[in-house]
Amino acid sequence: MVSTATIAEIAALAGDPARAAMLNTLMDGRALTATELASVAGVTPQTASGHLARLTTAGLLAVEKQGRHRYHRLASPMVAQMVESLSQLAATLAPPGRRVATGPRDLALRTARTCYDHLAGRLGVALTDALLDAGHAEIDGDAGAVTDGGLAFFAGIGIDLERATTRNGRRSSRVFCRPCLDWSERRPHLAGAVGAAICSHAFEQGWIRRVDGSRAVAVTRKGEQALRSAFGIAL
Amino acid sequence: MVSTATIAEIAALAGDPARAAMLNTLMDGRALTATELASVAGVTPQTASGHLARLTTAGLLAVEKQGRHRYHRLASPMVAQMVESLSQLAATLAPPGRRVATGPRDLALRTARTCYDHLAGRLGVALTDALLDAGHAEIDGDAGAVTDGGLAFFAGIGIDLERATTRNGRRSSRVFCRPCLDWSERRPHLAGAVGAAICSHAFEQGWIRRVDGSRAVAVTRKGEQALRSAFGIAL
DNA sequence: GGAATGCTTCGGCCCCGACCGTAGCATCGA
């Protein structure tokens, strides 16, 4: 966050194949570790470390230290917008034959996808809205919380939040509930242990299933019924 | 227009100081010669020629041959949008204290300027606000629209939106109306075909004129009257 | 405690590409 930040400097940062792959991977709003990003970029961890350091000092990425892991995410929606405009342009300029098939996949991603370990897209935001409206959860700035009524509600539909926050009988240090700005909806959805518990429960109950092994998920017929009866959601 | 056009390739093209200066200079939508662009980039003509060739084959620039001159311009509004998003990010990431020396030239830029092919700055935002307040246009998120009343309004002041959206008798695929976040005002102004039509009309009617051949424009006396009577704007 | 894991720093290699000087093509004005 030191240098004078010219257009050329920003573009040069995104102009390296390895760094571009990292930025593109982080476009879903997740926070990934340096090793994971090294993998997607196809470089060794020490090389990735250098790239991540440059992206971070430039202000494009934000890091969150958690134990021996360092989670990297896009620093702001504006960075996502910049990457998005690059993607659009790349898709347009690519020879029509070799254009990445647009449409169903993108539509699926915007409808419902996983964001790290919780749900995002229209589904994730709709779930969050429903929980907020019902008074089961609250969001205030960067903080989130589940109300007492919410705890009972989750228990009633089979989501044990006690179990979700403990591992090996010991309390996890993980953030219990926090809002996460949705990349496509530009509105918050629930993350943290609560978001993860909802997501894994939805998978276990067969409400949703992965599409093509990508981040996109599809809501099953059973899931539609469950979401309507439990949350009052008609996606 | 050959290679597969990845994000990294596009960004790398914009990541060179000389090429970035060229792209930035072309942001006003004009077409400049190679020599002029070499001047603003601070390189020799032969170096600039190489840069321009790369930008052109990549599809970022379009060339128009006229005699012994070759006029270069941005290939599409999408390129302008990409450069715009880079500018925004650069302005945001720059240390607040040492932002480029603010002077009369900057003041003129902030007051009124062209953004590719439409109006920006205080003038652009004021025009947009007036249109929104009068119900002539609407903005919802990333989408914009002109109302039926708006169409009649524009026709009344001599702006034919039908003509603006058709080319050679066929409907252009260009986005009709979209909001564009103003770099200096941090609020949206109108872009797309509508924004372009307003801008060109303002030039044709002598409401505004260029300053020093830069992106800045000055509102003429005639323009002040027209803006006040037609839009109710007192800049 | 010791070992394993995640990440960073350091040093050195090496390639890409930005730059210019020179020279070669087009076009315009006499």
Place this chain on the structure above:
DNA sequence: TCGATGCTACGGTCGGGGCCGAAGCATTCC
């Protein structure tokens, strides 16, 4: 026809930076 101008093509130089191997901290697990 002959310069003058605008632009491009080629060759050579050289500096930045991407890459990895080796080594050094920090943290966690057993």
